[in-house]
Amino acid sequence: MPGALLTDLYELTMAASYLRRAMTAPATFSLTVRDLPPSRGFLVAAGIEDALDFLASLEFEDDDLAYLVDEVGFDRADAEAFRDLRFTGDVWAVPEGRTLVAGEPLLEVTAPLPEAQMVETFLLNQVTHQTALASKAARCVLAAKGRDVVDFAFRRTHGLDAALTVARTSAMVGFAATSNVAAARRYGLAATGTMAHAYIEAFPTERQAFTAYARDFPDRTTFLVDTFDTLEGVRTVIGVIRELGLSERLAIRLDSGDLATLAAASRRLLDDAGLSQVRIVASGALDEFEIERLLDAGAPIDAFGVGTRMGVSADAPSLDTVYKLVEFEGRPVLKLSTGKVSTPGAKQVFRGPGMADLLGLREEAPPHGTRLLLEQVMAGGRRTGPRATLADGSRRFRADLAQLPAEARRITDPRPWSVPRSPSLDALARETEDRVSHHR
Amino acid sequence: MPGALLTDLYELTMAASYLRRAMTAPATFSLTVRDLPPSRGFLVAAGIEDALDFLASLEFEDDDLAYLVDEVGFDRADAEAFRDLRFTGDVWAVPEGRTLVAGEPLLEVTAPLPEAQMVETFLLNQVTHQTALASKAARCVLAAKGRDVVDFAFRRTHGLDAALTVARTSAMVGFAATSNVAAARRYGLAATGTMAHAYIEAFPTERQAFTAYARDFPDRTTFLVDTFDTLEGVRTVIGVIRELGLSERLAIRLDSGDLATLAAASRRLLDDAGLSQVRIVASGALDEFEIERLLDAGAPIDAFGVGTRMGVSADAPSLDTVYKLVEFEGRPVLKLSTGKVSTPGAKQVFRGPGMADLLGLREEAPPHGTRLLLEQVMAGGRRTGPRATLADGSRRFRADLAQLPAEARRITDPRPWSVPRSPSLDALARETEDRVSHHR
Numbered sequence: 022m023p024g025a026l027l028t029d030l031y032e033l034t035m036a037a038s039y040l041r042r043a044m045t046a047p048a049t050f051s052l053t054v055r056d057l058p059p060s061r062g063f064l065v066a067a068g069i070e071d072a073l074d075f076l077a078s079l080e081f082e083d084d085d086l087a088y089l090v091d092e093v094g095f096d097r098a099d100a101e102a103f104r105d106l107r108f109t110g111d112v113w114a115v116p117e118g119r120t121l122v123a124g125e126p127l128l129e130v131t132a133p134l135p136e137a138q139m140v141e142t143f144l145l146n147q148v149t150h151q152t153a154l155a156s157k158a159a160r161c162v163l164a165a166k167g168r169d170v171v172d173f174a175f176r177r178t179h180g181l182d183a184a185l186t187v188a189r190t191s192a193m194v195g196f197a198a199t200s201n202v203a204a205a206r207r208y209g210l211a212a213t214g215t216m217a218h219a220y221i222e223a224f225p226t227e228r229q230a231f232t233a234y235a236r237d238f239p240d241r242t243t244f245l246v247d248t249f250d251t252l253e254g255v256r257t258v259i260g261v262i263r264e265l266g267l268s269e270r271l272a273i274r275l276d277s278g279d280l281a282t283l284a285a286a287s288r289r290l291l292d293d294a295g296l297s298q299v300r301i302v303a304s305g306a307l308d309e310f311e312i313e314r315l316l317d318a319g320a321p322i323d324a325f326g327v328g329t330r331m332g333v334s335a336d337a338p339s340l341d342t343v344y345k346l347v348e349f350e351g352r353p354v355l356k357l358s359t360g361k362v363s364t365p366g367a368k369q370v371f372r373g374p375g376m377a378d379l380l381g382l383r384e385e386a387p388p389h390g391t392r393l394l395l396e397q398v399m400a401g402g403r404r405t406g407p408r409a410t411l412a413d414g415s416r417r418f419r420a421d422l423a424q425l426p427a428e429a430r431r432i433t434d435p436r437p438w439s440v441p442r443s444p445s446l447d448a449l450a451r452e453t454e455d456r457v458s459h460h461r
Numbered sequence: 462m463p464g465a466l467l468t469d470l471y472e473l474t475m476a477a478s479y480l481r482r483a484m485t486a487p488a489t490f491s492l493t494v495r496d497l498p499p500s501r502g503f504l505v506a507a508g509i510e511d512a513l514d515f516l517a518s519l520e521f522e523d524d525d526l527a528y529l530v531d532e533v534g535f536d537r538a539d540a541e542a543f544r545d546l547r548f549t550g551d552v553w554a555v556p557e558g559r560t561l562v563a564g565e566p567l568l569e570v571t572a573p574l575p576e577a578q579m580v581e582t583f584l585l586n587q588v589t590h591q592t593a594l595a596s597k598a599a600r601c602v603l604a605a606k607g608r609d610v611v612d613f614a615f616r617r618t619h620g621l622d623a624a625l626t627v628a629r630t631s632a633m634v635g636f637a638a639t640s641n642v643a644a645a646r647r648y649g650l651a652a653t654g655t656m657a658h659a660y661i662e663a664f665p666t667e668r669q670a671f672t673a674y675a676r677d678f679p680d681r682t683t684f685l686v687d688t689f690d691t692l693e694g695v696r697t698v699i700g701v702i703r704e705l706g707l708s709e710r711l712a713i714r715l716d717s718g719d720l721a722t723l724a725a726a727s728r729r730l731l732d733d734a735g736l737s738q739v740r741i742v743a744s745g746a747l748d749e750f751e752i753e754r755l756l757d758a759g760a761p762i763d764a765f766g767v768g769t770r771m772g773v774s775a776d777a778p779s780l781d782t783v784y785k786l787v788e789f790e791g792r793p794v795l796k797l798s799t800g801k802v803s804t805p806g807a808k809q810v811f812r813g814p815g816m817a818d819l820l821g822l823r824e825e826a827p828p829h830g831t832r833l834l835l836e837q838v839m840a841g842g843r844r845t846g847p848r849a850t851l852a853d854g855s856r857r858f859r860a861d862l863a864q865l866p867a868e869a870r871r872i873t874d875p876r877p878w879s880v881p882r883s884p885s886l887d888a889l890a891r892e893t894e895d896r897v898s899h900h901r
Contacts, residue, residue: 029615029640031654038677044663088646094681134663141657145616146624154619175469176585177779179594179619179626184586186620200469206528214471217581219786222794223484223574237478241534247798249897278799329779338778339617339769346659354662358687359718457689 025081025103026088028142033089036106036135037099047110048134049348049367050141051126052148058337062435063425065159065418066115066127067190068151070408072144073399076108079140108136112399113369113383118193118414119394120421122429122437124380125370126395127152127342134349141344149342150183155190157309157334159418161327162195164309164432166316169324171213172199173304174332187332193414197324208411215243215274215302227254231261239265243272243302246287251278255287259294272300274326280305281320288321302326308335313432353453365453366446370394375424381443465521465543466528468582473529476546476575477539487550488574489788489807490581491566492588498777502875503865505599505858506555506567507630508591510848512584513839516548519580548576552839553809553823558633558854559834560861562869562877564820565810566835567592567782574789581784589782590623595630597749597774599858601767602635604749604872606756609764611653612639613744614772627772633854637764648851655683655714655742667694671701679705683712683742686727691718695727699734712740714766720745721760728761742766748775753872793893805893806886810834815864821883 039045054064086100095103110132115121127148130137161170172191178184181203188204198213199205205212216234224230227249235242244261246254258273273291275283280303291299303315304326312325329335345363346354353365367383371391379388387393397405428436442450479485494504526540535543550572555561567588570577601610612631618624621643628644638653639645645652656674664670667689675682684701686694698713713731715723720743731739743755744766752765769775785803786794793805807823811831819828827833837845868876882890 024643026643026646027621028642029613029654030642030645030652031640031656033642034654034678035656035660038660038674039663041677042673048659048663050659089642092646093642093652138657138659142616146618146621149617150619150623173469176582177589177782178586179590179623179773179778181467181586182622183590183619200471202468202470202473202529202533203464203466205470206466206532212470212533214469214474216471216475217578218796218798219488219490219578220475220478222786222796223479223488223789233482234478237481238474248796250797251799276798333619333773333778335778338619338773338775342617346662349663356658356662356688357690358658358716359691361717 024085025079025139026085028139030093032139032141033095033103036139037095037102039135039138040099040102045133045135046350047131048137048346049129049131050137050344051347051368052128052144052342052344053126054123055341055343055361057123057437058340060336060435061156062429062431062437063120063122063156064152064340065155065190065194066119066121066152067117067155067193067414068147068149069114069117069128069398071147071151072128073112073404073408075143075147076112076140076399077402077404079106079108081106106136107402108132108140109402110136110399111397111401113395114398115394116396116413116417117409118417118421120376120418120425121370121394122440124440125378126368129367129383129395131367145342145344149340151186151190153334153337153340154187154332155194157331157337158187158191158196159194160309160432161312161325161331163430164312164316165325168322169197170195171324171326172196172201172331173326173328175201177329178332184332189411191331193411194418195415216245218245218248221245221248228257228261231257232265235261235265235267239267239269241270242267243274245274245276247275247277251275251283252286252290255290259290259296262296262299268298271296271298272302272324274302274304276305280322281315281318284315284320284322300324304328306330309432353449355450355453355457357454357457364446364450366449368395368446370440371443376426376429376438378438378440379443380440380446382445382449385443385445464525465519465579466525468579470533472579472581473535473543476579477535477542479575479578480539480542485573485575486790487571488577488786489569489571490577490784491787491808492568492584492782492784493566494563495781495783497563497877498780500776500875501596502869502871502877503560503562503596504592504780505595505630505634506559506561506592507557507595507633507854508587508589509554509557509568509838511587511591512568513552513844513848515583515587516552516580516839517842517844519546519548521546546576547842548572548580549842550576550839551837551841553835554838555834556836556853556857557849558857558861560816560858560865561810561834562880564880565818566808569807569823569835571807585782585784589780591626591630593774593777593780594627594772595634597771597777598627598631598636599634600749600872601752601765601771603870604752604756605765608762609637610635611764611766612636612641612771613766613768615641617769618772624772629851631771633851634858635855656685658685658688661685661688668697668701671697672705675701675705675707679707679709681710682707683714685714685716687715687717691715691723692726692730695730699730699736702736702739708738711736711738712742712764714742714744716745720762721755721758724755724760724762740764744768746770749872793889795890795893795897797894797897804886804890806889808835808886810880811883816866816869816878818878818880819883820880820886822885822889825883825885
């Protein structure tokens with residue numbers, strides 16, 4: 022569903038107004054998260070690649086223009102100006118998989134003002150929700166401390182493309198597999214799944230259901246044991262495993278009740294039966310807080326199926342992103358709206374080891390020993406390199422994870438690192454504020 | 462993006478297992494919300510039409526089957542069985558726009574077991590998120606007490622199809638317009654928009670920006686007044702209106718600060734200038750709680766632009782939906798999992814005036830003076846009538862709203878109505894529980 026109408030009306034109204042008076046000088050917009058949700062110590066950048074695809078293909082179709090004139094009330098001259106419009110600008114972005122915090126630009130666009138303005142809605146939409154979902158999934162991975170985490174979210178995400186995004190971004194931050202078959206196919210992920218309660222109920226007895234499933238899929242059987250009575254279910258599983266002589270890739274899944282207690286009791290039953298190779302998978306309203314609680318309680322759980330709470334980022338379903346004009350015609354700009362003051366100028370983040378970040382100006386020299394967080398990914402409306410892959414994002418995330426401060430990694434009460442401003446940026450912000458306050 | 466792979470892997474695994482042993486007798490699954498979020502007194506049904514489109518077109522493509530065999534590990538015989546599979550079942554559903562509460566089925570499927578099982582993920586995904594978003598939007602409409610409410614959510618929804626869903630479902634429950642141009646075009650909605658702070662900042666002064674915009678769009682100007690100083694902005698607007706002799710469809714928009722105080726002060730400035738026809742639009746982190754608070758404080762706001770919090774249903778971004786097997790081969794079934802006991806049997810809701818609902822069995826006679834909440838919308842895999850329109854949903858919602866109990870309508874601490882079970886359903890549940898407890 023690409024298309025130039027994937028935008029808020031005001032972007033088009035403003036763009037038309039700019040075009041009417043030839044206000045096409047370069048403008049820089051900065052896409053930033055104003056504040057992190059209280060339960061986030063860091064973000065994982067995502068959504069950039071889809072944003073770039075949109076920019077590279079931006080174009081009004083004839084029927085888009087007819088709609089804008091006939092139904093919305095634009096002038097024919099506006100429509101003709103829109104017809105010629107393409108995205109011809111430059112883009113800097115934090116590559117997918119990199120970690121960052123509030124105040125650090127995720128993406129900056131420098132382009133003729135109408136183009137840079139028009140794309141606001143789409144860029145915000147993709148970067149905001151994908152970054153929110155990637156960041157939530159990353160916390161689940163951290164909480165699981167090396168145990169497998171699997172995406173079970175498809176059934177309650179906000180639609181189909183959200184389900185694909187959840188599968189892709191959770192894979193990027195280290196999820197082992199997804200239940201979403203379409204996503205597994207599209208992104209080359211491991212597809213995984215067990216059985217539902219309905220399967221058990223469709224057979225006359227639980228034992229018959231377990232036996233049928235194990236006969237059909239003897240090399241990948243995860244028995245769902247909580248349909249009637251969990252520990253009875255585990256005993257039945259032990260009987261079926263012995264009867265059929267199963268040995269490979271076996272697991273039980275716990276999906277209700279006191280998971281810590283049931284996991285411990287199930288582990289004992291399995292171990293006493295000589296089945297220490299049978300893994301225990303837990304699911305049911307899990308998120309990073311619950312995973313941490315279970316592991317702190319010593320629950321012998323080998324893998325976590327994480328669904329809705331991760332897939333909608335339940336505790337922080339959105340991020341406080343903004344896309345702010347910071348420079349126009351070479352002149353730094355800002356707004357002074359209460360509680361929403363913006364920082365002027367095209368920016369860069371200079372990153373030293375251990376996430377020692379400095380927010381500076383795009384044009385200033387990087388301090389010794391730092392690298393640039395924002396990379397130029399588009400020049401003159403074209404990508405500067407190939408589309409980054411999921412593997413690229415995973416590699417970056419693993420590298421950043423190794424550098425993440427302990428307080429930012431914490432599940433409970435995390436603290437993001439602080440990002441001082443460079444003296445040059447500070448001076449520019451003060452000058453601009455003075456100028457704007459006196460001159461509007 | 463239709464397609465049979467839009468499902469969790471376990472649905473396909475179970476379906477294959479059923480097909481191998483010819484377990485194709487009719488099964489009934491019931492899609493229900495287990496519990497309402499604490500801040501919801503009712504739900505608005507949505508997502509049914511997209512669910513039916515999926516069912517009507519369900520079919521595996523050759524490349525889907527190749528993927529399942531080559532990459533996922535299904536047998537060739539499973540793939541051949543999938544190739545012939547279509548959805549041939551019957552569906553009952555609560556039509557879009559109707560209000561309901563937890564425990565009342567939103568949708569029931571009666572179909573050969575493999576078909577009914579396989580579609581679980583898609584049906585849950587569409588019905589869950591669309592119902593969640595429609596229900597949140599309905600509360601915003603209630604809070605606004607007749608004032609206009611407008612959808613500004615596109616930039617932070619969970620992707621593009623979520624943005625379309627938000628625009629469509631919010632229109633269904635009474636939103637006056639949307640900022641989302643693609644959605645306005647697709648669904649025939651009023652597109653609306655004002656200007657962003659960037660527009661003001663792109664001009665040398667706020668006054669020049671207001672003047673330019675008003676010259677370009679004299680018949681639909683909403684001035685954003687909070688870029689530098691809100692009340693100064695209002696005074697500037699008054700000057701521009703006088704200078705240009707504007708009179709039609711004028712408004713100011715407040716987007717930051719203490720909206721109640723600023724609205725009152727702005728109203729006074731406008732009224733003192735003889736501009737009582739200029740409307741006041743408020744936006745910025747609004748939801749039904751904030752709208753109620755502003756109106757309780759007497760804020761003279763004429764329209765509310767509601768964005769992210771509505772568009773992600775921030776306080777309840779998901780619903781606790783389940784899709785449970787309730788009958789197979791004519792035999793009622795249930796599960797006894799801790800905290801998740803299900804109710805057996807194909808169901809119906811008998812609704813009397815004022816949402817006097819009774820949960821009964823599909824086959825029992827409706828009590829006198831009630832009508833059926835669930836309507837048969839598909840028979841033998843085909844729709845029983847045309848696709849319901851947005852206008853159909855709106856009409857139903859308005860009719861239901863007039864019947865909604867006061868406690869369910871409340872913004873703060875709402876209470877859903879209770880839904881007793883019919884004696885027949887009660888008896889069936891008790892019998893089935895006894896049978897299952899003794900016979901597994």
